Amino acid sequence: MRVRDLSPLELYQLLLTTRKSKAFREENRSYNSLVDSYTHLVGGRSYNATQWFFTNVCKGLKTGHKAFSVRLKADYWSGNICGIGIRQVKAVLDWFEYNEYITVYLGNKDYRCEWKTYPTIVKINQKLIDLIDMEAVSLHIPDDGVVSPIVVKDRETKEPIAFEISDAVKEMEEEMNIYNESVKNVSVEFNGEEVPRLEYKRSFSGDLFKGGRLFAHGGSIQLIPEKFRLQYLTLDKEPVCEIDYKANHANILYESVAQGNDAVYKLAKKDFDPYKADSSFMQLDEKLIAKHMIKHNLTKYDPVRNLFKKSLMMAINCASEAKARQSINHELHKDSLLDEVDRQYVGLVNPHAPSILEALSEHNELIDGYFYKDYGIVLQNIDSRIALRVIDYLIQEGHTCLAYHDSFAVKRSIKPLLEYAMHAAWKDILGANAFCYTEEK
Secondary structure, eight states, X not given: OBGGGSOHHHHHHHHHTEEEXXXXXXXXXXXXXXXXXXXXXXXXSOHHHHHHXXXXXXXXXXXXXXXXXXXXXXXXXXXXXXXXXXXXXXXXXXXXXXXXXEEEEBOBOOSSOGGGOBOEEEEEOHHXXXXXXXXXXXXXXXXXXXSOSEEEEOTTTOOBOOOOOOHHHHHHHHHHHHHHHXXXXXXXXXXXXXXXXXXXXXXXXXXTXXXXXXXXXXXGGGGSOHHHHHHHXXXXXXXXXXXXXXXXXXXXXXXXXXXXXXXGXXXXXXXXXXXXXXXXXXXXXXXXXXXXXXXXXOSOOOHHHHHHHHHHHHHHXXXXXXXXXXHHHHHHHHHHHSOGGGOSOTTEESOOXXXXXXXXXXXXXXXXXXTTSOOHHHHHHHHHHXXXXXXXXXXXXXXXXXXXXXXXXXXXXXXXXXXHHHHHHHHHHHSOOTTXXXXXX
16 A cells, blocks of 8 residues: 555554654664564564664654654665665565554655655554563664754755854754743644654754744644644644734735835725735636536635735745746646646636736735845745744743744634734734734634
């Protein structure tokens, strides 16, 4: 069976409890005899791979995981210093799966959308758990957690780069450490199962003035789509509610522009929507949209707004108009390859990227000076500071949240406090909150 063939709930539950395996093996008195016995049963020259298997199983169980991911490409194992070969690894996994100690879900590379690319995952079945006396297992388990909560990555390669540990960086580290401690003090569960160690890091892009958004280490709860978060996530056994900032980056720009021109605040009083540009030039297949909604049981579906939203983000994020047009066309092509239920632009007939950008520019003329200047990375830095202020307000009141960049999940009982914190944090960072609009998901 493949990972992608699981039901959505099974998939996310498995991903949350999966630990990365390492191409490493370790002797341990608690399972040495098991390694010897099962090497004989597996046969061949499987001792090293069998020891690798029990090492990773035990380290996973010790850290609260119920599965581990494994690389099955030969080049990953080639020249392994522990003498573990790909053929032996496959032989061990095949034997233990055949005898129902594990379930192997094969991974896949999905070129249509990166978020549907999954590693091969080995689920540890109860039969294997019963085999090992975990009380007796004493292993050196390297800390797989966040080494430093502040990371700077190269914009092109995405590789970590060195940076000076200044007083400002130390303050940011302390801020993140306080947040991570607050998360440790609540029980985070998904569908009744505890989420293993949850930590956040702040990731900058190129330097400490760009990016800086909060990411859950290893993906964790940020892998879960919104509808499953709301249905299955709990904090201390209590259901969550989630609130986000509407049109976050566009409204940050409007808030900034308004402070130099009071007349701009008139837009806020009219509930101005940055995505509601003139769409009269757009051709729609209304019948196709209606059939799509019926087929997938959708109460609302607005492909025009979906594309305007994505296109405005591209106008702000791209360094040139040509790049923005190219990105829109690429987005439309990607969408056409997705499974129908996941598509965002069903019913649009030959959308014209230049016309879309022109309409958005006319509708958002007060901020179009920020278009095509690669400004999104700067706005991410601002929205990350707003997010940290939201978190600080909650921590001061003895609560915490699960952060999703521009939205936050909290215990349902403290929803009013989260709403207050989001408006207060926006004002603290930007100086006003006339363009601060929040919406419960």
